[in-house]
Amino acid sequence: MAEEDEESTPLLSELYKPPALLPIARLKDQLLYAIETHPVTIIVGETGSGKTTQIPQFLYHSGWTNDGSQIAVTQPRRIACTSVSARVASELETPLGQEVGYSIRFEDVTSSKTRIKFVTDGLLLREMLVDPLLKRYSVVMVDEAHERSLSSDVLLSLLKKVLRKRSDLRVVVSSATLDAERFLDFFAPEEGEKIHGLDRDEYGCIVSIEGRAHPVDIFYLSEPTNDYIERAVDTIIDIHTKEADGDILCFLTGREEIDDCIDMIADRIVDLNPNFKNLQPLPLYAGLPSDQQMYVFEKAAENTRKVIIATNIAEASVTIENIVYVIDVGYVKLRAYDPILGIERLNITPVSKASATQRAGRAGRTRAGKCYRLYTEEGFEGLEDATFPEIQRSNLAPVLLQLMNLGIQNLIRFDYLSNPPSKLIVRALDLLFSLGAIDDYGRLTKPLGTRMAELPLEPMLAKALLNAPSFGCLSEMLTIAAMMTLQGTAFVSHSDTTKLLERSRRRFAVKEGDHITLYNVYQSFVSVGKKDAQWCRDNCLNHKAMIKAVSVRKQLENYLERMGIQESALQGGDVKRVGGMEMGEKVQRCLTTGYFAQAARMKSDGSFQTVGGETTLWAHPSSMFFHRKADWVIYHEILETKGKVYIRDLTTIEMDWLTEYAPEYYKVKKR
Numbered sequence: 001m002a003e004e005d006e007e008s009t010p011l012l013s014e015l016y017k018p019p020a021l022l023p024i025a026r027l028k029d030q031l032l033y034a035i036e037t038h039p040v041t042i043i044v045g046e047t048g049s050g051k052t053t054q055i056p057q058f059l060y061h062s063g064w065t066n067d068g069s070q071i072a073v074t075q076p077r078r079i080a081c082t083s084v085s086a087r088v089a090s091e092l093e094t095p096l097g098q099e100v101g102y103s104i105r106f107e108d109v110t111s112s113k114t115r116i117k118f119v120t121d122g123l124l125l126r127e128m129l130v131d132p133l134l135k136r137y138s139v140v141m142v143d144e145a146h147e148r149s150l151s152s153d154v155l156l157s158l159l160k161k162v163l164r165k166r167s168d169l170r171v172v173v174s175s176a177t178l179d180a181e182r183f184l185d186f187f188a189p190e191e192g193e194k195i196h197g198l199d200r201d202e203y204g205c206i207v208s209i210e211g212r213a214h215p216v217d218i219f220y221l222s223e224p225t226n227d228y229i230e231r232a233v234d235t236i237i238d239i240h241t242k243e244a245d246g247d248i249l250c251f252l253t254g255r256e257e258i259d260d261c262i263d264m265i266a267d268r269i270v271d272l273n274p275n276f277k278n279l280q281p282l283p284l285y286a287g288l289p290s291d292q293q294m295y296v297f298e299k300a301a302e303n304t305r306k307v308i309i310a311t312n313i314a315e316a317s318v319t320i321e322n323i324v325y326v327i328d329v330g331y332v333k334l335r336a337y338d339p340i341l342g343i344e345r346l347n348i349t350p351v352s353k354a355s356a357t358q359r360a361g362r363a364g365r366t367r368a369g370k371c372y373r374l375y376t377e378e379g380f381e382g383l384e385d386a387t388f389p390e391i392q393r394s395n396l397a398p399v400l401l402q403l404m405n406l407g408i409q410n411l412i413r414f415d416y417l418s419n420p421p422s423k424l425i426v427r428a429l430d431l432l433f434s435l436g437a438i439d440d441y442g443r444l445t446k447p448l449g450t451r452m453a454e455l456p457l458e459p460m461l462a463k464a465l466l467n468a469p470s471f472g473c474l475s476e477m478l479t480i481a482a483m484m485t486l487q488g489t490a491f492v493s494h495s496d497t498t499k500l501l502e503r504s505r506r507r508f509a510v511k512e513g514d515h516i517t518l519y520n521v522y523q524s525f526v527s528v529g530k531k532d533a534q535w536c537r538d539n540c541l542n543h544k545a546m547i548k549a550v551s552v553r554k555q556l557e558n559y560l561e562r563m564g565i566q567e568s569a570l571q572g573g574d575v576k577r578v579g580g581m582e583m584g585e586k587v588q589r590c591l592t593t594g595y596f597a598q599a600a601r602m603k604s605d606g607s608f609q610t611v612g613g614e615t616t617l618w619a620h621p622s623s624m625f626f627h628r629k630a631d632w633v634i635y636h637e638i639l640e641t642k643g644k645v646y647i648r649d650l651t652t653i654e655m656d657w658l659t660e661y662a663p664e665y666y667k668v669k670k671r
């Protein structure tokens with residue numbers, strides 16, 4: 001740290017005693033020295049050694065924020081930001097949002113006092129649009145870098161550039177695997193080069209932390225299983241009936257499996273001896289509204305054992321108190337984007353060793369634990385070391401748009417940690433070009449391209465929203481965009497309320513499709529005064545999610561206002577339904593200008609066919625066109641799961657609009 005801070009640091013630093021049991025406590029001075037003397041420090045430590053919660057506090061107490069700067073700690077997932085920031089705030093005995101805060105898309109719980117900020121890696125990338133050198137931060141810690149999320153990979157590349165311009169910035173990369181050398185090598189100056197007077201050996205260092213909070217015993221199957229859900233249920237019941245107290249965390253791959261597993265547990269509880277009926281299953285997956293995600297952190301009722309059935313969102317950084325038993329089925333659902341067909345596939349894939357280690361690490365955090373791997377030890381040895389980088393299997397359009405807005409022109413030769421396949425880059429550039437975000441020379445257009453990059457929405461939705469004033473439907477599109485950011489969490493669905501949910505969906509439905517239906521949901525919510533939780537329950541709506549939509553809509557409106565985009569219709573308070581042809585058609589046309597590349601036509605059997613006819617698609621069960629007839633539609637999302645390609649959020653359109661709003665795109669397609 002700078003010399004003028006030194007007088008105040010010893011005092012502060014001595015005041016702070018990290019939890020004595022944590023292995024990282026022994027390395028505090030070594031760590032602080034490493035960070036002070038090297039621009040880049042790579043931390044390799046066992047799970048639970050204290051990296052995420054302690055390093056930011058060490059830095060805070062030793063003066064890295066004395067001049068008003070902040071420490072950013074990035075996480076690949078929102079749930080890690082919210083839960084770990086709450087933990088660090090409580091260790092520092094300060095209310096969340098004061099000295100310690102978090103920032104995730106559309107939710108900023110920080111203040112002018114905030115010094116330690118947990119932030120999703122994607123959001124920190126966005127911050128760079130307004131603060132390209134990240135000047136407000138003295139240290140950026142990229143946590144869970146081994147997960148190789150798309151945003152954290154791109155962030156590392158940009159941090160490498162920023163470090164060359166800022167000799168005062170420190171980057172800490174925390175990784176759970178032995179990939180440390182690779183990260184170090186990525187940042188280091190070339191052989192013979194010096195940056196800020198430092199050569200290759202002086203520029204970065206690796207600090208390893210041995211040991212963990214409490215031991216975890218690992219158990220394997222002697223024979224592989226061919227039904228891991230059933231095996232997981234057996235294991236849960238075995239633990240519950242035979243093992244000492246302590247909650248259970250079981251990793252499955254997705255929501256459907258989680259729902260099945262919870263149903264199977266419920267069936268099994270019926271047959272259990274009355275002494276063992278005290279088992280409380282709780283789901284945890286990304287699509288669950290955030291207040292429901294938070295239930296898993298609450299204490300179980302007295303004499304009750306919690307069993308949390310989760311996807312890999314609970315895999316890293318989070319600590320759920322009292323988890324003693326972890327069950328790992330050994331699989332994860334990974335997204336893989338097909339650049340030829342433009343489809344995202346959700347493939348069930350074996351986990352990597354790094355993931356398996358992280359999963360086991362969710363036990364043994366507050367006491368000794370056990371991890372049951374539902375595969376053999378040989379199976380474990382055969383796993384890949386680390387997860388395949390997301391940048392090599394994603395739709396890159398959103399991130400490339402942001403990179404271009406940061407002034408990075410040559411996206412092919414950009415300094416990636418792992419190069420994305422050129423097909424992915426080409427597909428993304430094609431899409432951005434057809435949306436009008438880039439010109440013939442691959443430069444961002446002004447103002448459309450830059451505005452699309454600035455809006456925190458994916459490019460097609462951003463384009464439709466920006467086009468709304470010209471159709472006279474800005475107010476409606478703002479609402480629709482806000483509702484789309486809820487990603488399907490507006491309606492609450494439990495298997496026991498399916499019928500009720502269908503009835504409620506029908507109440508809001510209009511023939512134009514899902515987008516305007518969501519608009520009607522929002523308008524009805526506003527018309528009952530926004531506060532009525534009972535009204536939401538009666539309509540199978542999630543009250544918290546609806547409140548969020550109101551806040552998101554306001555934030556989007558502010559973005560547009562800053563861009564000078566307003567519309568007289570924006571007075572608010574208009575609760576008239578937009579089912580009538582006139583406004584409906586405006587919205588349909590406006591959506592077509594953003595989503596023309598995702599158009600399909602319904603066939604007589606109820607399936608859909610893409611424009612080129614290459615792929616058969618099915619309306620997702622959450623869409624009104626799961627049951628109803630349509631002709632041409634545009635859709636928001638396309639996902640293949642278990643060999644079937646689903647489209648979500650559909651709106652009907654006229655075929656002619658495709659050539660009217662995207663003549664170039666459809667000319668090329670016909671050839």
Ligand SMILES: Nc1ncnc2c1ncn2[C@@H]1O[C@H](COP(=O)(O)OP(=O)(O)OP(=O)(O)O)[C@@H](O)[C@H]1O
Nearest residue numbers: 047048049050051052053054087213317319365366
């Ligand atoms: N919410 C919490 N409640 C109780 N103890 C906690 C909580 N959060 C953290 N801890 C304690 O602090 C330890 C270190 O947690 P931390 O998240 O800093 O570890 P880490 O090294 O970053 O691990 P990982 O890479 O697995 O996230 C835990 O093992 C646990 O003992």
